[in-house]
Amino acid sequence: MKILERPLLKNKTSATGILLFIVLGVLPFAAAFIYALLYSFGLVGVISSGFTTEFWVSVIKTGSFFKSLGYSAAIAGIAVFLSVVIALWLTLKFKSALENKFILMMVYMPLAIPGLATAFFIIQLLAKGGFLSRISYASRLINESNEFPDLVNDNLALGIILAFLTMIIPFFMLLFLNVYKNERIEDLRILAYSLGATSRQVRNKVVLPILLKKTRVLIALYFIFLLGSYEVPLILGQESPQMISVLVIQELKQYDLDKIPEGYVVAVMYTIIVAIAAVFLFLPRKREQYV
Amino acid sequence: MYKNWRAYVLPFLVLLVLFPFTYLLFLSLSGAWYYPDVLPKYFGLRNWRTILSSETGLLQSFLMSTGISLAVAIVSTLSGFFISKTVYYHPHKRILNLLAYLPYILAPVVFAACLSYFFLKLGLFGNVTGVITAQFLISFPYALIFFSSFWNERIKNYENLVSTLGGNTLDRYFKVLFPLAKGLLLVCFFQTYLISWFEYGLTSIIGVGKVQTITIKVFMFIKEANYFYGALSCCLLIFPPVVLLYINKKYVFKKIA
Structure with a gap:
């Protein structure tokens, strides 16, 4: 009997598939980037008057982009670092409790709260007129709302970081739990113990390296997501x-039309950074990916 | 001593998880809650009753969001499934995979702002079709990447087996591929539904305030400092994901078991 191997990508269906991928997946991104690029150089737009680099010079001189990028990277970095540490600690400490369906459901629950609702809840909880401030007043810890510390819209971005933590710790916990099972880390732990390793050695040389190596791409991806986060910082x-x-x-x-191209300069710079990050994360061969 | 400490932490964490849900529900049922009162002066269903009136249009927003998210989820899941097959069997799948990631990891609001010119030119600005299209553009790459692991040698061999045994394209899809991918299709549908349901920035740019989805309403109430309606719309925003999460999680449990 003749084995029929279907000639993949050599037929009309495959060509249509790639064409659709380009039209739906690649073209919109390319169009958005090219339009923003042209706008940033004054080649399109309401006040377009030919090629100019003045908007780029202006953005670079004022340093607003770099300040914002540094600020965003610091917030995203702190949030991701703390989330990974807390999620690792909780996962490893409460591993057996997480087998319980109710407890596991509790880990899933925060995933149902979008960033917008999380931000709203944090305002309600931590603002000067919020729930904690009211409790502090009732407990005589403060005498008026102004005495309550700035925990939202503050210089240290505490509110934003707290919102990010509540949003991504459960996600990382589920991820680590999944990797723990899939990579059979429990078996490896027992093996390491039987070979004479101490608890610290098992944790530092077996458990953590596997968990972090297998999830590093996704951790980096979450850093990028938080970097571009909108609702929560808004x-x-x-x-x-x-x-x-x-x-x-x-x-x-902005109402000032002269400033709009500067917005596109910032958008182009941000897109380039994200694209470079994507190349580093997803182009290398044999890279483990978790989607 | 150590065990005792752990026994207290877990219930505390459970309470911490449940607190936002309880608080938002409580706030949605409250009224006349002035500083520094720890409890509101009014507690009842007054705010919820207004959902049924046309005063806030929340019910319409809820239904509209449901419709938009269903449309985005169905189209993204199906197109993602079919197109990912071509992409991830392609000899240059690494490059194609990278291209799929670009729109996925870019902030949707920035993507929408840069695309808004084209939406304006195509007559897709400020209407539901435009919002569905824009949300599709960010959930389609997700679906595409989601199905990347499905297409492998084993699946290819199954398909070849069906062809060898005389099956046609419909047989391959309905007797092999769909039954094998049923679980993934379901999870992808839930996830893309949630991407659409949670979306605010992109919707506000493309919808220009005319397409008032539930997230747009929440933000509007926050800006107006109408916290009771804000909490109420948050409850409506959270309820469907909780239901979906329950169904989705149950499925994941089954798969692991």
Whole structure:
């Protein structure tokens, strides 16, 4: 009997598939980037008057982009670092409890709360007129709302970081739990113990390296997601500096038409950084990926 | 001593998880809650009753968001499934995979701002079709990447087996591929539904405030400092994901078992 091997990608269906991928997946991104690039050089747009680098020079001189990028990277970095540490600790400490269906459901539950609702809840909880402030007043810890510390829209971005933590710790816990099972880390732990390893050695040389190596791409991906986060910093952030997405939209929505190209400069710079990060994360061969 | 300490931490964490849900529900049922009162002066169903009136249009927003998210989830899941097959069997799949990631990891709001010119030119600005299209553009790459692990040698061999035994394209899809991918299709549908349901920035740019999805309403109430309606719309925003999460999680449990 003749074995029929279907000639993949050599037929019309495959060509249509690639064409659709380009039209739906690649073209919109390329069009958006090229339009923003042209706008940033004054080649398109309402006030377009031919090629100019003045908007790029202006953005670089004022340093608003770099300040915002540094601020966003610091917030995203702190949030991801703390989330990974807390999630690792909780997963490893409460591993057996997480087998319980109710406890596991509790880990899933926060995933149902979007960033917008998380930010709203944190405002309600931590603002000067919020729930904690009311409790502090009732407990005579403060005498008026102004005495309550700035925990939202503050300089240290505490509100934003707290919102990010509540949003991604459960996700990382589920991820680590999944990798723990799939990579049979429990078996490896027992093996290491039987070979005479101490608890510290098992944790530092077996458990943590496997968990972190298998999840590093996704951890980096979450850093990029938080870097471009919009709703949470829009509600919980301060006037200046702002996180990158908030800055882009604020520049693009200005009434001063001369400033709009500067918004596109920021958008182009941000897109280039994200694209470079994507190349580093997803182009190398044999890289483990978790989607 | 150590065990005792752990026994207290776990219930505390459970309470911590449940607190936002309880607090938002409590706030949605409250009224006349002035500083520094720890409890509101009014507690009842007054705010919820307004959902049924046209005063806030929340019910319409809820239904509209449901419709938009269903449309985005169905189209993204199906197109992602079919197109990912071509992409991940392609000899240059690494490059194609990278290209798929670009729109996925870019902030949706920035993507929308840069695309808004084209939406304006195509007559897709400020209407539901535009919002569905824009949300599709960010959930399609997700679906595409989601199915990347499905297409492998084993699946290819199954397909070849069906062809060898005389099956046609419909047989391959309905008797092999769909039954094998049923679970993944379901999870991808839930995930893309949630991407759409949670979306605010992109919707606000492309919908220009005319397409008032539930997230747009939440933000509007926050800006107006109408916290009771804000909490109520948050409850509506959270309820469907909780239901979906329960169904989705149950499925994941089954798969692991």
